[in-house]
Each structure stands twice: as C-alpha cells, then as structure tokens.
Amino acid sequence: MLLLDLDTFAPKDRADAFHHALTDTSVPNDVVHQPLETGIRARFEGWRVGSLDLFEMRSTGFEVRRTARHVRWHRDRPVVSVSLQTAGVHHAENAGERYVLGPGDIAVFHELAPRRYGWSDEGASQAITIDMEHLGVPVDTVVRASVRLRASPLHDLLLAHLRALWQNPGDLQADPGAAALGNATVELVRALLTSAAHDEDDRRARAAMDDSLTHRITAYVRRHLTDPDLTPDRIAHEHAVSRRQLYAVLGRAGIRLEQWVISERLEAACHLLASPRHAGLPVSAVAARCGFTSPSHFTRRFRAAYGVTPREWRRLRIHGAAQVAAPAAQGSPDVPSRSAGR
Template sequence: MLLLDLSTLAPEERAEAFHHVLNDSSVPNDVVHEAPEAGIRARFETWRVGSLDLFDVRSTGFEVRRTARHVRWHRDRPVVSVSLQTAGAHRAENAGERYVLGPDDIGVFHELAPRRYGWSGEGASWAVTIDMEQLGLPVDTVVKASVRLRTSPLHDLVLTHLRGMRRNPAALEADPGAAALGNATTDLVRALLASAAHAEDDRRVRTAMDESLVPRILAYTRRHLTDPELTPDRIARAHCVSRRRLYEVLGQAGISLEQWVISERLEAACLLLASPHHAGLPVSAVAARCGFTSPSHFTRRFRRTYGVTPREWRRHRCQPQPRNGVALGQDPTSQPR
C-alpha cells in the first residue's frame, strides 16, 4: 500500500508530510533534510505480513535524530526495526557508536533507544518492524547486538531471508502462509540478536537457537535447493543435529522434509518454465537447475502436482494472453493450477 508520494504534493507541503509519516508510524523524531531548498522527494510504501509491518522508503537525503526525550514518548507497543540498505550508503549512530551501513549489512534499531540514521543524496531502505513483546528481548540486548551483528554466524542467513521477503512483499501479504512467515522471521531475528549480543554458551542464545531451528533449517534448505547433493544428513550436519532430531523437529511443525523440498523445487521450475528469458532452456536443463537428477522423475512429479507436463505448462504460460487473461483457445475452467 502506498503511504505517501511527495511528488503529488506542493513543494512547500513536503517536509511536513514527510515528518508526519515518520512520526505517525514511530516515536517522535527530529528530521533534518539534507538540501530542502533543492526539493524533497520521497515515496513510502507498506505491507502487512502476518505480525510484521514492512516498509519501503525512497527519498532524498535526510537524517532522523531520536533522543532520550523522544524515547519517553513511545507508543504502547514499541517495535524493533530491521532494515536493508537498498540504495546509497547509510549513516547510523547507535549504542554510542557511529558506523556506515552498506548493501550487505543489516541495520537494527530499537524504538526505546536513542539513535541517528539517514543518508546523503538519493537513497532507499527496506525495513521489517517487529513488536518488542513478540521479539522477547530486552532493550539492552537489542542495542548491544545492533553494532556487532556480523559477529554472529547467523548474519548471512538472516540477510538472505530478508532479501527474499523484499522481492515481492505484496504477494507475501496475500499468501495464506503470511502468519507463519511472520513468526519464522521473528524467530530468525531473535536468534541473530541473541547470538550477536551474548556468548555462544549463554542460555539466552541456546533458547533462541532452539526456537529458530525450524526456520533456520528451511532457510538453509531454500538456499541449497538447486544442489542435487542436498540430503537430510547434510542438512542435519549443517545445524549440528542428528538426522533423527531433524525429522523430529520438522514433524512437530507438520513438515515432511522430502515433500517440502520437492514442492519448493517444483515451484522454482514453474518460474523458469514461464520465464521468456529461459524459453530456449530444455526441460531437462530446467530439471537440473532445480535440483532434480532425473528428467523423467521431474516430469512425473510435475504432472502429479499440476496435472500437466512441464512442456504443456510452458506452452500455456508463454503463449500470448488476451485482455481477459485467458489463453487463446483455452477453456478457462481447464487452466493448470
């Protein structure tokens, strides 16, 4: 949903509108624009995925300053923001430290802690906000972790997960699995923060790691879906658990590992088959790229799931579509699911 596009407002109204959006969705802040005389530009979009609020902000240079005075006026349910810097280099000051956030960094800010944040020139940020009570970590833990996230072995895993959520937030918002995705994301962020803030043998780290085991397993498996050598034993070793424990925790979550992997690989194959950029890729190559070692096995599983062969799926998806969205010569009731 579009929250605000400053291009629709008169120049003299833009600063106030910018401040209103920031201060309406968070505690009060002081906002300083880099070059207001040259014109302020900004676009704010938001989505709701389960318990999470997602924001995309693109704007000219600015800095948000949150002081202890501002923090006292927090809302009833404070949040923790977890952000990716999608354009430009972002400056931050948190826990008494100043640092720069680039495209491979995760920025974390607790609403109940003073901080500074912003960028010069044209920049953009994508953020997830998590209710402090759902996150279940004290303010000092979040602040301590925020300046040492890269010390955690979970940093890159969480970074990949957040990047995946950013690709199509509107689709995630409408997906039946949105609530589960929101909970899994909260578990991953909690584990990352606990890991970065405390020693590995700390009880809080062990608890967070245990609670995030299922989402970590699924995130790891998604990252290696195209590898035909991905096996249950390899997944178990990567998470320091036995194969039996792997099946046990997934079973408690209602997940059959083999069926889940097949389903994820088939969804990836659907995207490749429907892509005009891969129209010349043989079906056997699509199967291999998606982690299937046998083209015939791939075709059987594809037909069983979607009711058509991979070639039929590609032919239907790639042919010209009329305005009503139904393929030419295609019975609307017989479209593959």
C-alpha cells in the first residue's frame, strides 16, 4: 500500500511531509536533508504480515537524528526495526559506534535508543518493525547486538529470510500462513540478537542457537536441494551436531528428514513441470535439477506422491485438462511437507 509519494506535494511542502511520515510511525526525530538541485523526493510503501509491519522507502539523501531528548517522548508501544539496505551507501551511529551499511548487512535499531541513520544521494531500504513486547529482548541487548550482528552465525540465515520475505510482501500479507510467518520471523530476530549480544559460551547465546537449530537446518536443506550428495551426515556436519542429534532435533519438530527432503524436491519438480517456460525440458533433466540422481527413482517417487507420472502431471497442468490433488501434508506447521511414499 502506498503511504507517501512526495512527487504529489509541492516542493515547499515536501520536507514537512517527509518529517511527518517519519514521526507518525516512530518517536520524534530531527531530519536533515541533503541539499539537491532536484529537490527532496521520497516514496513510502507499507504492508502488514502477521504481527510484522513492513515499510519500503526510497528517497534522496537525508539523516535522521534521534537524541535522548527524543527518546523520552516515545509512544506507548515502542518497536525494534530490522532493515536491509537495498540501494545506496547507508551511514549509521548506534551505541556510540559509527559504521557503514551495505546490501549484505542487517541494520537493527531500538526505538528507545539514540542513533543516527541515513544515506547520501539516492538510497532505499526495506524495514520490518516488531513490537518491543512481542520481541521480548531488553533494550541493552538490542543495542549491544546491533553493532556486532555479523559475529553471530545466525546473521546470514536471517539475511536470507528477510530477502525472501521482501520478494512479494503483497502476496504474503494475504496468505493464510501470514501469522505463522510473522511469528517465525520474530523468533529468528530474537535468536540473532541474543546470539550477537552475548559470548558463545553464554547460556543465553547457547539457548538462542538451540532454539533456532531447526530453522537453520531446514533453511540449509532448501538452499542445497539440488545437490545429489545432500546426505544426513553432511547436514549434521554443517551444523556441528551428530547424526543422532540431527534426527532428534527434527523429530521434535515432527520432521522425518529423508521423507521431507524428497517431498521438497518433488514440490520443486512440480513447479518446473507445470511451467510453460520449461515445457521442453526433458523429465530426466527436471529430475536432475531437483536433486534426483535416477530418473526412474524420481518417476516412482512422483507417482507415489501425486498418483500420476511426471509426464502426466505436466500435460494436465500445462494444458489444464484436470487438477491433480496434492497429498495430505505431514510434518510441523512451520515446515510444510508432503508424503513422498516409499
């Protein structure tokens, strides 16, 4: 949803409109704009995905300055913002440290902490805000973590998650799983902040790593689905656990690893087979792209799961002759799964 487009304002009113947009969704700030011959320009869009508010912003150069005086005027339910820098070079000052943010960084700011943030020339960011009470992380933990996020092994996991979240927020906000997605995002943010704020041998950091292990494992598997050597031993090694621990962690989430991996691969194959763009791709090539080393094994698994062969599925889906019902889901609510048969 479009929240603000300064192109619809007279040039003399744009600074006030920009300032109002920021202070309407946050605590008061001082805003300093970079003087440009083209004048101030900005566009704000917003979405609601479960408990998360998503804001996308593109604008000319500016800096937001939040002081201790501003913080005293915070709203009743302050938030924590988690953002990606999608264009331009961003500058920040937080917890007494100055740093530069790029496209591979996550920026975290607590509304109850002074800070500076902005960019020069044209820039853009994608941010989510989480209610402080929902996040359940103290201000000092957020501030301490904000300047050392990359010290946590969870940084890249959350970065990939946020990028996926922003691929199509409009569809996500209307999805029946929006509430669960919002809660899972909050859990990942909480885990990252706790992990980054404390030393590895700290009890809280260990608990955060343990709590996020299932998400990290399933995210890793999805990234490597096309690898034919994606074995339980490899997955366990990558996450510094034994094979027995791997099965135990996933079992507590209701996931049977081998069956879940096959079901994820079959789901990827379904999308390829149903795509007119890939109509000329041989079934054997589809199998290989989805991590199956044997076309006959792929066909057998596919028929067991969907009741038709891959070729029949392609014909039915592309030509719209009939709809093939997907089998009943199994597994945890957070990790959708289809029975792949044996």
